[in-house]
Amino acid sequence: MAASSWWVVAACVVLAAAAASSPAAADPRDGFTAVSLGDGNFQLQWPYDVESSSRYSFDGTVRRLWVFSDDKPFKPQSGTNPRTEIRMTGYDYSSGVWQFEGTGYVPSGTTGVSIMQVFGRGTATTLMLHVYGGDLWYYHQQVVETNIYDRWFRLNVIHDVAASQLTVFIDGRERLRVAGKGGDSHYFKFGVYMQTNPSNRMESRWKGVSILNKTYLGERNFQLQWPYDVKNSSRYSFDGTVRRLWVFSDDKPHTPRSKTKPRTEIRMTGYDYSSGVWQFEGTGYVPSGTTGVSIMQVFGGGKTATTLMLHVYDGDLWYYHQQVVERNINDRWFRLNVLHDVAASQLTVFVDSRERLRVTGKGGDSHYFKFGVYTQVINPIRRMESRWRGVRILNKNHATS
């Protein structure tokens, strides 16, 4: 039972909630990172029997695309309407949260045409933006923005695949939020693609086209806790890939007032949850010798306690000190997935994609994940260490947004 495609990384829950309360405040790019694009990612499609230069120009800044209603399709065998379009390549996607950004211009007179599409429902689209009589439409169903002729407008289209949601922003303001139409491979297109009641000549112009995807976790989400009286570099290292965390059994707690045992742990922040189904994923490593320590916790059983802990004793991974989860974990990388279904109060632990434990939670109404080393009562060795890479938080229940 490998983590399957319905697990999608989660930041959208938090951000979607923020966007709903103040649609104009947030820039649609917030929380996204642009992918790198070169000429090779812009694949032109134009009527097959003419030179591309008679339907397309690019001066290094502005791409102009035009087509005539009696043009041929883009390839001889195609039964489709005339188009001059750019199909973005290299970033086809089937999961995640992706964004198209471009600044567009439609000269007056152009009508009955699609200027932007999100491809991907069988051979069809999951979103199209049409122009009819100077207004921008969602297909031929709903006006998105009036009076778009003869002006540059910034278009942002966000596609959350797991939530099957598309959101369209014009000049930074949310103008449309609709459900997708399924499909399992998506990409963006822009230009002119003839629809109903077209003008003889159709044109759109574009500049500043970029593709972005959601950045889920940044360093701000990894909050280190370490013995308060030493430098964190004496208990933690991160080379950009592997996080090493170690602690000594005679170390101080992480704050002067705390009565807890020594720990060097990362507390994941920004995704505290009280409902839904959440998942921690990380690839861990425990060097031999390390024993009597918790290496991963799901916080939040009652007030200060945990709802799940994974301990290491003598080379084996345990559920608290109650039950072995996986034998012989020393000196090897293992992939750990911990699923927490809050409503069902169920926790499921996978090691290297194999289910190893399914237990009931211990209640609590606010949860988060931690990993690292946290000294336990039973026979801790003096120096404890765990290493981690590929840590992610995933979420199933977009309905909570």
Ligand SMILES: *[C@@H]1O[C@H](CO)[C@@H](O)[C@H](O)[C@H]1NC(C)=O
């Ligand atoms: C975002 O795009 C980059 C490619 O530039 C890719 O490496 C990364 O995995 C993508 N992230 C997600 C969550 O899809």
Ligand SMILES: *[C@@H]1O[C@H](CO)[C@@H](O)[C@H](O)[C@H]1NC(C)=O
């Ligand atoms: C380690 O400590 C330094 C100095 O107090 C601080 O600037 C830095 O953010 C800390 N690093 C982590 C990962 O907490």
